[in-house]
Ligand SMILES: Nc1ncnc2c1ncn2[C@@H]1O[C@H](COP(=O)(O)OP(=O)(O)OP(=O)(O)O)[C@@H](O)[C@H]1O
């Protein structure tokens with residue numbers, strides 16, 4: 279049986295994922311600050327709305343929707359407002375203090391939009407605002423179950439402590455998800471170098487190589503799968 283793949287539309291990423299994310303999977307995109315998590319997640323929702331007729335919900339727990347939209351327009355997503363107006367996608371900021379309400383609110387939005395794609399940017403914020411780790415874990419599991427029930431393919435973004443880098447860690451989020459993609463932004467010589475690697479993806483083969491990642495206003499986010507990383511690049 280072949281697994282249906284959901285194309286991310288991010289140049290090069292679908293190739294290293296053997297076609298895309300298996301439908302219904304939840305994927306964690308983790309990386310330290312400024313590695314490109316939000317841009318990659320937004321590209322996924324935008325591409326689904328624009329090119330795949332798949333309605334998407336982008337939940338932002340960090341940045342304001344207006345800022346995200348303004349920035350997206352400078353990254354070449356010039357028609358993002360039209361996609362939002364025609365209800366093909368929505369960027370929504372939500373209160374994180376009531377976790378049960380949060381999960382219920384996301385489900386209502388998914389049902390009313392018949393959404394196929396979801397982003398939560400970032401899942402780390404949930405832990406940061408709750409004193410009760412058990413409640414956060416419970417909410418993440420409830421959220422994951424709800425997404426499976428609705429056959430939604432989701433991306434969660436997550437930060438990692440800078441001290442944790444290089445250690446392919448074991449946070450709550452990493453257990454609850456089907457796939458993990460790690461982003462890097464490292465000093466090599468006198469340059470910052472961006473990179474991306476797939477750590478796991480249930481139901482799919484994937485590249486085991488760490489590939490260079492490009493972010494530019496002209497071409498957006500690109501996995502440069504045919505280019506090598508500098509030899510002295512270390513994660
Ligand atoms: N409009 C833009 N034009 C050019 N480069 C951009 C633009 N927007 C973002 N970038 C580049 O992409 C980088 C990553 O941005 P992004 O917000 O996706 O990172 P992030 O991993 O979500 O960061 P954080 O952990 O702070 O949320 C920025 O630091 C910047 O270098």
Ligand SMILES: [Mg+2]
Pocket residue numbers: 315316317340399
């Ligand atoms: Mg971000």
